[in-house]
Amino acid sequence: xxxPNRSTGLLAVGAAxxxxxxPLFLNAYQVDVLNSIGLYALLxxxxxxxxxxxxxxxxxxxxxxxxxxxxxxxxxxRYQVPILxxxxxxxxxxxxxxxxxxxxxxxxxxxxxxxxxIGVGEIVRIALVNDVFxxxxxxxxxxxxxxxxxxxxxxxxxxxxxYLIWGCVALSLFLFWRLKQSRFGRALNYLxxxxxxxxxxxxxxxxYKLAVFALGAAWAxxxxxxxxxxxxxxxPESFSFWESVVLxxxxxxxxxxxxxxxxLAAFLVIGLPELFREFAxxxxxxxxxxxMVMMVVRPQGLLPARGRRFTLATPGREQKP
Amino acid sequence: xxxSLAGTPLLELRDLTKRFGGLVAVNGVSFTVMDSxxxxxxxxxxxxxxxxxxxxxxNYRPDRGYIHFAGQPVQGLPTHRIIMRxxxxxxxxxxxxxxxxALENVLAGCHYRMRGGILSxxxxxxxxRREEQQALERALQALEFVGLRQQALALARNLSYGDQRRxxxxxxxxxxxxxxxxxEPAGGMNEQETEALxxxxxxxxxxGITILLIEHDMRLVMRACEQLVVLEYGGxxxxxxxxxVRRDPRVIEAYLGAEDxx
Ligand SMILES: Nc1ncnc2c1ncn2[C@@H]1O[C@H](COP(=O)(O)OP(=O)(O)O)[C@@H](O)[C@H]1O
Ligand SMILES: [Mg+2]
Numbered sequence: 001x002x003x004p005n006r007s008t009g010l011l012a013v014g015a016a017x018x019x020x021x022x023p024l025f026l027n028a029y030q031v032d033v034l035n036s037i038g039l040y041a042l043l044x045x046x047x048x049x050x051x052x053x054x055x056x057x058x059x060x061x062x063x064x065x066x067x068x069x070x071x072x073x074x075x076x077x078r079y080q081v082p083i084l085x086x087x088x089x090x091x092x093x094x095x096x097x098x099x100x101x102x103x104x105x106x107x108x109x110x111x112x113x114x115x116x117x118i119g120v121g122e123i124v125r126i127a128l129v130n131d132v133f134x135x136x137x138x139x140x141x142x143x144x145x146x147x148x149x150x151x152x153x154x155x156x157x158x159x160x161x162x163y164l165i166w167g168c169v170a171l172s173l174f175l176f177w178r179l180k181q182s183r184f185g186r187a188l189n190y191l192x193x194x195x196x197x198x199x200x201x202x203x204x205x206x207x208y209k210l211a212v213f214a215l216g217a218a219w220a221x222x223x224x225x226x227x228x229x230x231x232x233x234x235x236p237e238s239f240s241f242w243e244s245v246v247l248x249x250x251x252x253x254x255x256x257x258x259x260x261x262x263x264l265a266a267f268l269v270i271g272l273p274e275l276f277r278e279f280a281x282x283x284x285x286x287x288x289x290x291x292m293v294m295m296v297v298r299p300q301g302l303l304p305a306r307g308r309r310f311t312l313a314t315p316g317r318e319q320k321p
Numbered sequence: 322x323x324x325s326l327a328g329t330p331l332l333e334l335r336d337l338t339k340r341f342g343g344l345v346a347v348n349g350v351s352f353t354v355m356d357s358x359x360x361x362x363x364x365x366x367x368x369x370x371x372x373x374x375x376x377x378x379x380n381y382r383p384d385r386g387y388i389h390f391a392g393q394p395v396q397g398l399p400t401h402r403i404i405m406r407x408x409x410x411x412x413x414x415x416x417x418x419x420x421x422x423a424l425e426n427v428l429a430g431c432h433y434r435m436r437g438g439i440l441s442x443x444x445x446x447x448x449x450r451r452e453e454q455q456a457l458e459r460a461l462q463a464l465e466f467v468g469l470r471q472q473a474l475a476l477a478r479n480l481s482y483g484d485q486r487r488x489x490x491x492x493x494x495x496x497x498x499x500x501x502x503x504x505e506p507a508g509g510m511n512e513q514e515t516e517a518l519x520x521x522x523x524x525x526x527x528x529g530i531t532i533l534l535i536e537h538d539m540r541l542v543m544r545a546c547e548q549l550v551v552l553e554y555g556g557x558x559x560x561x562x563x564x565x566v567r568r569d570p571r572v573i574e575a576y577l578g579a580e581d582x583x
Contacts, residue, residue: 179443182437182441183456186432187432193419196416198429199399199400200400200401200412202401203432204399204401205401211439307476310473
């Protein structure tokens with residue numbers, strides 16, 4: 001029998017190659033859909049750390065996305081900071097914001113945390129609509145965000161953004177995969193499986209809850225920068241409760257803790273409705289039904305997370321659980 | 322090391338009290354666990370034994386009294402800090418990371434002695450990889466020690482009940498504790514498994530690790546422990562070597578009607 005890991009590996013390489021070449025034979029609109037999918041994939045991968053790996057129910061992820069996007073937009077339009085330069089700062093601000101809001105609530109049980117994070121998401125959106133800080137432009141948002149420049153090349157066309165966004169997705173996949181193989185990645189899983197046992201094994205669970213919230217939020221904040229750069233206009237409606245719900249769905253539908261599953265689900269959840277645009281209202285109905293059926297027949301997600309791989313010396317072969 | 326320290330107190334509980342609403346689950350309990358000894362904590366169901374364990378590992382805060390470990394107070398510390406001081410535990414209702422492999426479960430015990438953080442993982446630094454490799458080896462040794470080396474990559478939930486109990490012990494040992502506290506380690510085990518467990522307790526002890534265990538299986542308690550503490554209704558009713566305790570009228574009365582265990 002052929003090695004199943006090898007064939008899934010080949011499949012992944014094939015899909016990646018196909019995706020990389022897609023802008024060559026797709027039109028601008030289709031590429032733009034792929035860009036959208038890429039942004040959601042990036043966001044969902046960051047939520048997957050919090051929700052999928054650590055099992056913390058965060059239904060307000062759009063808030064961190066918003067903080068990042070607005071940080072980038074404000075720095076760019078007011079202080080003329082080149083938009084891509086704002087990337088680390090957007091991440092930092094979103095991460096710090098997450099620390100601030102998560103600190104008092106992160107110890108809450110799953111269902112309570114869910115409700116609190118919904119509240120955080122709504123508070124951020126309402127603060128933006130009402131222009132609480134006087135610099136977010138209220139309901140109209142911020143416009144005139146400059147095009148990003150990379151090595152003197154202005155990123156303007158959807159094809160350009162495609163490579164920027166999907167490059168970031170690829171980099172995130174690589175980094176998060178490394179994280180998953182590490183002490184940090186395992187600690188997140190201990191939290192999800194049994195926080196009492198984790199603490200009782202010497203794991204500082206409070207630290208890891210906060211750290212993963214900050215890390216996931218920082219990543220969402222950086223995705224917000226890309227979003228601001230792509231749109232050149234941002235407004236509060238891009239960061240509604242629905243966005244948080246969609247991200248939550250992508251993670252659960254794909255398979256909590258499974259990066260391949262999250263990617264696939266991003267394609268399905270964001271891409272499929274675009275394919276069926278002409279059916280307008282009915283498509284959301286079908287979408288809802290599909291979600292329900294999925295959760296009943298395949299609660300572990302489309303591509304459930306697979307175990308870590310370890311190379312064990314003595315029995316002499318690489319195995320996976 | 323252990324020989325020279327034998328005879329010094331490792332764990333001291335004084336006047337420990339814990340209430341749950343109106344119920345006094347632990348009532349002014351004091352006892353001492355000497356270094357390198359095996360002590361059994363026994364008593365009828367609901368006597369407060371597990372609550373004493375939860376007080377020791379900081380899952381509950383005592384309403385009164387104190388806990389000293391290796392001469393230092395530990396009450397009020399977060400649980401993981403108490404574990405870092407050198408106390409490791411298992412749970413009465415097995416608490417493993419069910420969806421993870423046996424190996425990953427044991428790596429949890431190795432966790433606090435490692436240092437790699439987010440950044441070193443993202444960068445894949447050589448020091449981080451080396452540390453991971455060393456942890457892997459230590460975890461495998463712990464699995465080997467309890468006889469689960471072959472099941473290293475099996476998911477915890479797929480292990481038999483007895484193996485799950487032993488996996489919990491391996492995870493606890495991976496923290497390299499000075500004191501191991503076991504909450505009904507033979508619970509749900511068959512005769513053979515219990516026999517193997519008694520052997521395992523002996524080997525843990527031979528490594529110089531002090532053991533405090535809760536157990537209902539009286540044969541195990543009588544054979545493995547050199548000192549017993551008996552609780553009833555949250556209070557201590559007897560203490561001493563097993564032969565003396567089993568003849569204590571109050572102990573016999575406490576166990577009477579329950580089963581003819583003692
Ligand atoms: N978290 C808790 N909340 C309320 N009551 C508890 C709690 N934990 C234990 N108890 C009660 O305390 C008493 C002692 O329980 P426990 O320590 O588990 O007994 P044992 O381990 O000796 O069987 C029991 O009456 C139990 O119902
Ligand atoms: Mg108990």
